[in-house]
Amino acid sequence: MNQTPLNSIAVIWIAFASIVTDGLFVWPLHIVTAAGQNADIALMLAALWGMAVAIMNPAREPQPGIWQAIFRGLNTVGVVGVVILDAVMVAELAGMLQTFYYLDTPRWALSTPLLVVAASAAMRRGNVPWRVVALWVPVLAAGSVVILGISFSTVHHLRPLAPNQVVQVMPIIKATGVIAFIGLSVGVTLRMGGAMAAKAPRWPWRLAAIEIPILFFILLYVVAMGSLGPEALVQVRWPLVFVLDHVTLDSTFFLSRIGILVILTWTVGIGVGLIVHLRLTQWVVSYRWPRTARWTPILVTAWWWVGGLVITSPQAATRLVLDWIDPAVPFYLGTEFLILMASWLLLRPNAPQSPGTSTR
Amino acid sequence: MAAMLLGASLTGCWDQHPVEFRAPVAGISIDPTSRPDRYAFTFLFPNVTITASSIESIPTDQQFYSISVTAPTLIQAVDDVQHRQSRALYMGQVRILCLSTRLPVQVWRSVLQESADSGRFVMTFWVLTSPEARKVLESISPSEVVPDVALYRALNSRVQPVLWPGRGWRVWEDMVTPGISPAVMEVHPSGQQVALHQLAVLGPHGIVRWDGDQTDGWAYAVGRVIRETETVRVDQQATSVGLIRAHTRTRVVRTPSGVVVQLHLRCSGEVVGGGVGQQDSIAMDRKVEERVADLIQQKVLAAWREAVATHTDPMGFHRLAHWSDARITDNAADWSRWTLETQVRFALRDEGALR
Numbered sequence: 001m002n003q004t005p006l007n008s009i010a011v012i013w014i015a016f017a018s019i020v021t022d023g024l025f026v027w028p029l030h031i032v033t034a035a036g037q038n039a040d041i042a043l044m045l046a047a048l049w050g051m052a053v054a055i056m057n058p059a060r061e062p063q064p065g066i067w068q069a070i071f072r073g074l075n076t077v078g079v080v081g082v083v084i085l086d087a088v089m090v091a092e093l094a095g096m097l098q099t100f101y102y103l104d105t106p107r108w109a110l111s112t113p114l115l116v117v118a119a120s121a122a123m124r125r126g127n128v129p130w131r132v133v134a135l136w137v138p139v140l141a142a143g144s145v146v147i148l149g150i151s152f153s154t155v156h157h158l159r160p161l162a163p164n165q166v167v168q169v170m171p172i173i174k175a176t177g178v179i180a181f182i183g184l185s186v187g188v189t190l191r192m193g194g195a196m197a198a199k200a201p202r203w204p205w206r207l208a209a210i211e212i213p214i215l216f217f218i219l220l221y222v223v224a225m226g227s228l229g230p231e232a233l234v235q236v237r238w239p240l241v242f243v244l245d246h247v248t249l250d251s252t253f254f255l256s257r258i259g260i261l262v263i264l265t266w267t268v269g270i271g272v273g274l275i276v277h278l279r280l281t282q283w284v285v286s287y288r289w290p291r292t293a294r295w296t297p298i299l300v301t302a303w304w305w306v307g308g309l310v311i312t313s314p315q316a317a318t319r320l321v322l323d324w325i326d327p328a329v330p331f332y333l334g335t336e337f338l339i340l341m342a343s344w345l346l347l348r349p350n351a352p353q354s355p356g357t358s359t360r
Numbered sequence: 361m362a363a364m365l366l367g368a369s370l371t372g373c374w375d376q377h378p379v380e381f382r383a384p385v386a387g388i389s390i391d392p393t394s395r396p397d398r399y400a401f402t403f404l405f406p407n408v409t410i411t412a413s414s415i416e417s418i419p420t421d422q423q424f425y426s427i428s429v430t431a432p433t434l435i436q437a438v439d440d441v442q443h444r445q446s447r448a449l450y451m452g453q454v455r456i457l458c459l460s461t462r463l464p465v466q467v468w469r470s471v472l473q474e475s476a477d478s479g480r481f482v483m484t485f486w487v488l489t490s491p492e493a494r495k496v497l498e499s500i501s502p503s504e505v506v507p508d509v510a511l512y513r514a515l516n517s518r519v520q521p522v523l524w525p526g527r528g529w530r531v532w533e534d535m536v537t538p539g540i541s542p543a544v545m546e547v548h549p550s551g552q553q554v555a556l557h558q559l560a561v562l563g564p565h566g567i568v569r570w571d572g573d574q575t576d577g578w579a580y581a582v583g584r585v586i587r588e589t590e591t592v593r594v595d596q597q598a599t600s601v602g603l604i605r606a607h608t609r610t611r612v613v614r615t616p617s618g619v620v621v622q623l624h625l626r627c628s629g630e631v632v633g634g635g636v637g638q639q640d641s642i643a644m645d646r647k648v649e650e651r652v653a654d655l656i657q658q659k660v661l662a663a664w665r666e667a668v669a670t671h672t673d674p675m676g677f678h679r680l681a682h683w684s685d686a687r688i689t690d691n692a693a694d695w696s697r698w699t700l701e702t703q704v705r706f707a708l709r710d711e712g713a714l715r
Contacts, residue, residue, distance in 0.1 A: 164685065
């Protein structure tokens, strides 16, 4: 594929789209179900883990050899996990749209156009998809921050944002396990960003790439927890939608419900994230089959589409994440962490590798 | 092609709900009936046949119309009303939900739970109570025109001296959270006007009505006072202090002897009337400040005593305590071994309008 190298800021936006797409559903409700108001400790632990991964991640793909083989194997497993998770997230998105906005529209009709758009964008040659990402992700992120900023008017409970004086360890570990699925895409996205970038992103850039999504997740948590409190939050299936739906701007002239804007940012945001994930699959497939890699989006999108048909409800999708994906992901994340630590300790003293060594 | 697909599916061509086929519900009232398992529901609709040009000429009582049914649950009532309507009922614009004070607490709970669960309601409506809920709903204020409901505007627009409780989703949230007794405003219709009156608290056994001073005390204790007025007597002269704002800092501490609620109130206001202005002295200002602080403290104490006596906690002290330290009970009815420490400071902000 014809590649024009990316700059480090583009890598940040790519990472944001990739990580946030898989982290918009499921967790705000289920970490609080697991750990109550101490869910924030679980969130902080996960954030620390993410930052450690970002710092230890190799800035470039290693030279051909054993490390390259190891990392390629890791990336392949990671991308397979991301693609499985995406099928669940597409089902969640279609479920949310149907529940709140398009009651009489079948879910497949809601996911099909989004998937077609994502596939056709990802299959464009060269840097076109990255330009889409670098244009839309900052716009969507800024829009989301404005919406969340307005929704701070509903934040009434500050106390549950801090941990309780009584801290129990097991619920916090359980809650950290709930957010494990979000970690799937972190390392692999940063490694792809490193491979695509013109200049290897140094650790502050990689750290920024993970910190921005972390801040975004913290913002979501503050809005949901601060508005509802730990007991009411676990009573609603879509706590974020519930909270955003009740932000009223009654004093304004025409706009009374800001929550309706969520549908736009949410859908386009996930669409952009799916484009990044399709590119991830292309990247991994091109290790061995560089020519056929271009067509992988069709296969992956078809898988997502079928997944959306098979997963019959958002509740089934949530159960898939909690009962199947979450227990499996820690094995991958643990292995990734050990490999990163080993490579960080062993490869770091080497001379910086030239950008030309990238496989792409 | 993608654009065509998006256009066909997401613009709602096959899922349309045009406004002219909808009947937006503006308010719902629920009263008891002679049968214990059925309730009288009244749904208020804005009269959509009114056009912008005819709005001036149409009498107030024709701007809205209502449909009444008897049903065991809210959702059943919605269905029954739909049978009498040619347009699709729309619950996204409900402004007021008025429940009778005579309804059992379980009905309050089930109605709010149903409206949260159904997904059809946008719970930005205000929950109110009155002995005769239907009368509140059907007393249309001449100061508003369709589709505005005066009470909704009164509660929404920060014109009241206190930020009253009762926003639908927050009442629901208080209801499902242990450690707080949900509270709403009781209203009294007289003629075409409706007056916000006092706090009605959902206790464990029924609705508890708090009197005016207790209601004020509650507002100070939870820091919801934005422009209150108090009148005190200084040297035999009545002095009014207005535009009172209160900022409350609450801590709940577990001590070996029990649980202590520490309330620090910082209030400020302006002299808006009375004799003080004639004798301009700092000593007089200090006296006024002291008296107002005393009065506020008395009101807070009245609220505390009422809470303890009725086993309710509309302030949410139990909830706050439990969120701080999970070892403290979150049972809002249990006030044994709880004590209150208050510190009220009042400062005159600047010179009042009289001076």
